[in-house]
Amino acid sequence: MRTRMAELFDDDSCLRWWLPNDEGFSPLLQSVRAIADERNAMAASTQRESLQQIRHVFSRMQLGHHDGGDGKGKGPMA
Numbered sequence: 001m002r003t004r005m006a007e008l009f010d011d012d013s014c015l016r017w018w019l020p021n022d023e024g025f026s027p028l029l030q031s032v033r034a035i036a037d038e039r040n041a042m043a044a045s046t047q048r049e050s051l052q053q054i055r056h057v058f059s060r061m062q063l064g065h066h067d068g069g070d071g072k073g074k075g076p077m078a
Helices: 002-009 027-060
Strands: 065-067 073-076
Touching: none
Parallel strands: none
Antiparallel strands: 065 073
């Protein structure tokens, strides 16, 4: 959301905090932000790893008929 706000206002300063000069950005809020950013980074990393695993599975899948070497097709993915 902060990224979208920065794009909308063409101002990257709101990427860190909504108000100028970190006004109202208390140490408690900074800690909460750090925890949330860390959690979001882990979630993105986990999602990226899952996507890579799914891509690997799909890349190994084959569509069509399997030829068992005897020249006779054995049906889809036999």
